[in-house]
Structures are given as C-alpha cells and as structure tokens.
Amino acid sequence: MDSGLSNENPVVYLKKQRRLCTDRSNTDEFSREPINQLEIFDHITDIKDPEYPMQSLEDLRVVTEESVEVDDDKSYVRITFRPTVPHCHLPNLIGVCIYAKLLKSLPARFKVDVRVAPGSHATEASVNKRLGDKERIAAALENPDFMSLFN
Incomplete structure (x- = not known):
C-alpha cells in the first residue's frame, strides 16, 4: 500500500530547551538590541512540516x-534547510513557510534568504532558484490557499 509520503x-x-522569543516586527530602528541566531531560530521552530503536521521542522x-x-x-x-x-x-x-514566518516576525529592514542545503535535495538548483x-x-504570500495552510 502506497501512502503517498516521501518519507514514511x-x-x-528531541528539542533543546530555549527561551521564548518576542515579535520584533514593529521595533523602533533607533532603539534596538541586535537580533541573533538563536532568536531567528526560535521564530521558525514551531513551523509544522507540511507532510507531517504533528511534527515541526x-x-x-x-x-x-x-x-x-x-x-x-x-x-x-539566511536559513539553509535540509x-x-x-x-x-x-x-x-x-521554504515559503520559513519566508512567511520570518517576514511576519522580523523588522522590515531585514533581507531574508532561504535555501536548500547543498547536496540535500535532488533538484536543489531549481528549488533554490524558485526560492x-x-x-x-x-505571489505565494498573497495566495489565500497558502495563507490558510500556513496559519
């Protein structure tokens, strides 16, 4: 029986214990603390895998x-996912889910780059080109079907 899953x-x-992060999308540009790696990671940890909605990325x-x-x-x-x-x-x-989450939670001054890790996907070059x-x-972020899935 074929379940249709790429990885059945x-x-x-196990997850590491971390502090909770805050939404800084409306932070004043002149009075701010630097944003670090852990804070960015905390923003994307709760994104659910589209194929396994009970599991996060x-x-x-x-x-x-x-x-x-x-x-x-x-x-x-830059987020490099595998x-x-x-x-x-x-x-x-x-990749679009990661973009959406970061664009929603980071100040507008940030440029976000999302990539597939080198050698981790059969069509890595085309995926990275699309991302x-x-x-x-x-266009994906304006699509109501995607946004309902994302939310």
Missing part, C-alpha cells in the same frame, strides 16, 4: 540552530 518513517529528534531537523546565519549590521538572515529525504516533494512549500525569485515568493 521520519526520524523525530525542528523535530525533524529540517532546520537547526546551525542552519541560521544572521548579520544584524547588514540586516541579513529536507528529510533527497526526493522530498515539498521543499518549495517548506530566490522574490516575485514568486510575494
């Missing part, structure tokens, strides 16, 4: 604290 038995990992180690790069001075954040299997059929959706297309990302 994903490995679920953190539970499946699709994202890890080490996969987050932040340069507060340059207002730049799908659970090389033939995952939802890496674009995962780098800002017009495509903007």
